[in-house]
Amino acid sequence: MVNDLGVIKVDLVATGKDVIKACQLKSYDILLMDYNLGEGKNGQQLLEELRTTKLLKHVSVVLMTTAETSQEMVLSAIEHKPDGYLAKPFAFNLLKNRLDKTLIRNEALYNILSALDDENYAEAIKNCDLHINESGRYSKWCLKAKADLLYKLGEYDVALHIYKKQLSERCEDWALLGQGKAFAAQKKYADALKSFQQLLTANPMFMAVYDWIAKMHLALNDPDTAQKTLEKAVAISPRSFTRLHDLAHLCQQNNDLAQATNIYRKTLELAENSIHFSADNNFELANCLTQYAKDLQGSEADKLTREALNTLNSLASKFKNDILVKIKTKLIESKVYYTMKDPSKAQAVLDSALMLSESMGEENNPEILIELASTYTHSNNIVKAQEILKELGEKHANNEEIINKIELLSEQPFNEKTKLIISEFTKNGIELYEKGDYDEAIKQFARAMRQFPKHVGLQLNLVQALLGALNQDPNHDKNYQQCKTCLNQVKNSASLQQRKQRYQDLSDKFDIVSKLRK
Amino acid sequence: MVKKEDADFYMLLASSIHDMKNSLSLLMHSFEEMYADVSRENTKEVERLALLNYEISRVNNDLIQLLGIYRLSQERLPLNVDEHFVYELLEELILKNEILFNLHGIHCNINCDEDLTGHFDLNLITGVINNVLVNAARYAKKEIQLIATKDKNYLCLSVADDGNGFPINMIADPGGHMKNINFHTGSTSLGLYFADKIATMHKEGEKVGYMLLENNGPLKGGVFSIYLP
Numbered sequence: 252m253v254n255d256l257g258v259i260k261v262d263l264v265a266t267g268k269d270v271i272k273a274c275q276l277k278s279y280d281i282l283l284m285d286y287n288l289g290e291g292k293n294g295q296q297l298l299e300e301l302r303t304t305k306l307l308k309h310v311s312v313v314l315m316t317t318a319e320t321s322q323e324m325v326l327s328a329i330e331h332k333p334d335g336y337l338a339k340p341f342a343f344n345l346l347k348n349r350l351d352k353t354l355i356r357n358e359a360l361y362n363i364l365s366a367l368d369d370e371n372y373a374e375a376i377k378n379c380d381l382h383i384n385e386s387g388r389y390s391k392w393c394l395k396a397k398a399d400l401l402y403k404l405g406e407y408d409v410a411l412h413i414y415k416k417q418l419s420e421r422c423e424d425w426a427l428l429g430q431g432k433a434f435a436a437q438k439k440y441a442d443a444l445k446s447f448q449q450l451l452t453a454n455p456m457f458m459a460v461y462d463w464i465a466k467m468h469l470a471l472n473d474p475d476t477a478q479k480t481l482e483k484a485v486a487i488s489p490r491s492f493t494r495l496h497d498l499a500h501l502c503q504q505n506n507d508l509a510q511a512t513n514i515y516r517k518t519l520e521l522a523e524n525s526i527h528f529s530a531d532n533n534f535e536l537a538n539c540l541t542q543y544a545k546d547l548q549g550s551e552a553d554k555l556t557r558e559a560l561n562t563l564n565s566l567a568s569k570f571k572n573d574i575l576v577k578i579k580t581k582l583i584e585s586k587v588y589y590t591m592k593d594p595s596k597a598q599a600v601l602d603s604a605l606m607l608s609e610s611m612g613e614e615n616n617p618e619i620l621i622e623l624a625s626t627y628t629h630s631n632n633i634v635k636a637q638e639i640l641k642e643l644g645e646k647h648a649n650n651e652e653i654i655n656k657i658e659l660l661s662e663q664p665f666n667e668k669t670k671l672i673i674s675e676f677t678k679n680g681i682e683l684y685e686k687g688d689y690d691e692a693i694k695q696f697a698r699a700m701r702q703f704p705k706h707v708g709l710q711l712n713l714v715q716a717l718l719g720a721l722n723q724d725p726n727h728d729k730n731y732q733q734c735k736t737c738l739n740q741v742k743n744s745a746s747l748q749q750r751k752q753r754y755q756d757l758s759d760k761f762d763i764v765s766k767l768r769k
Numbered sequence: 770m771v772k773k774e775d776a777d778f779y780m781l782l783a784s785s786i787h788d789m790k791n792s793l794s795l796l797m798h799s800f801e802e803m804y805a806d807v808s809r810e811n812t813k814e815v816e817r818l819a820l821l822n823y824e825i826s827r828v829n830n831d832l833i834q835l836l837g838i839y840r841l842s843q844e845r846l847p848l849n850v851d852e853h854f855v856y857e858l859l860e861e862l863i864l865k866n867e868i869l870f871n872l873h874g875i876h877c878n879i880n881c882d883e884d885l886t887g888h889f890d891l892n893l894i895t896g897v898i899n900n901v902l903v904n905a906a907r908y909a910k911k912e913i914q915l916i917a918t919k920d921k922n923y924l925c926l927s928v929a930d931d932g933n934g935f936p937i938n939m940i941a942d943p944g945g946h947m948k949n950i951n952f953h954t955g956s957t958s959l960g961l962y963f964a965d966k967i968a969t970m971h972k973e974g975e976k977v978g979y980m981l982l983e984n985n986g987p988l989k990g991g992v993f994s995i996y997l998p
Binding site: 287316318319321322324325336338339340341342343344345348349352388391421422423424425454455456457487490 | 780786787790791793794796797798801825829836844845846847848849850851852857860861864865867884886888891892895973974
């Protein structure tokens, strides 16, 4: 069909990967592609990749054929948008007409588009202004592009000015979305939340807004509402792996282990035969099942531990030659046996994991060591776990990824950045505590603890704030339970010795509060 | 919370329709090749092909409406309102139906300022007007006019023809679809029901969109109009 357009050279490719390969070899003037590319990235994501890797110029024309349009397409950043959508089925004359129109438009916007290609955003903004001042035909496009670029440059105030002006004239979705994102970037989470909620009321099918709203609730220290928000999104659109995965993590952090295991089961199912297929999905489900089983008794716990073992066993055939998978499988298996109250089997599996990793020269692999520390923590071998983490943390102090994982298990921070974050949280929390605002102080410490759940100092501060609130209302169940859990963790921690006095004081106060409860 | 069976049915319906649209695309392309090869003097063949083209657009319109109405009933029809050039929309609608107009010997022209813009869901409104246009091509004698104006912050898109106009009962209750189903004529008025729903989904502040059927329009025939805030 395209040969009839007067196009001289045409290359045809079948998959997203081939598009990238083709664009690496040649610079195309026109790209015609479908939104639905089957497995993997969709057309929108592919275009985003082509633009960010500079494989495709902004001055080139991109038309995307679709079966239908979605909110995500309409509201994506202008840089990642195709120049037009063609609803299928379309006739040849329609394609020709659209190409003509788009070529005319891109010519009118050439100065802006080529500035984008040069990543000269200031110049692009200047040219947008020129077009707007001349009341050009594409002024609205220029206004949106300008706002997007200002946001990208971190000029949130100026971007907000554009969004607000638009909203005062007509409430358009792009302006609401932009306003929300700019507020969020300025850490004005409550304002951002309002914008996103307004956008969602008008567009309940706009899935990306649920993610933004959940993020805002988290930033505002309301993880429960964040969880509920993502649950709503998942009910509407149940097949997004990334969102399901985020939700599972959130549930696990919120200690809603029943829901977390449910969702990990779904992610595992969804990942099968997809690009998300990985042994990690099995590990996460098995870990969560084991953690959940620890809180339960009898047949319920048995059922979960059995499922955990099955989940791990199913990996053997799929990852036959993967040593890391083998070692990790054994480490988690050991946790399961510990939960099943079979310590000798737990020890045997752990020993064989250690032997295997040593014989394969993997004994210093950070991934294995973190999993090992997690296994030791699970079996209350806290001192050993903390030793491993300490050594690992000192060795990899500059590796953010490793440090982030360590921080979820470690009782102490390893780098300056972390120390600074914790001391900032602590300072704010103590200030609130001293003002008698216990609820806010609790939120402050709880938020820090989401990032550093095992940090003993934070736990003790949280206990103190909780006790402040409990003194006023000893019958507050949630605070009471949380206080109990925290004290228990501190009691089992490796660094109890250094904090013994403070722990004892708080523990005594907790006993007094306990007696006041009805 | 959407029930699992509903979600499954929805997935099935959506992916089937997606698949059917891909088939239609191929069908459309084969059709275009055939149409290009046929001599314009061979009127019989041209007529047959035009009928084929008409049926392809009808199937496509039905698919759009089917999915749209199912989604409406599930309250999950997204409305993607954006600002668009109206002239380009009307021009594309004529291109879409060029062969059909040629067959019926109908001249279709546009009465719209080239810089006029409006806020609406492009896909849905294209579907609505296209359906009306395909219908109008059946009932018009010689001429159809696509008219777009902006008045009191409403964008008005009209399809006027020089036919005999709409039946009186339709004009009185254009959106009341079930009453108008007539299996003998094959008319379900589903298109008008859909159009009415899509119009009212378009809102801005206090203003709500609506549609209107009139007779004795600018070409002395029926006029379909949709008003969008």
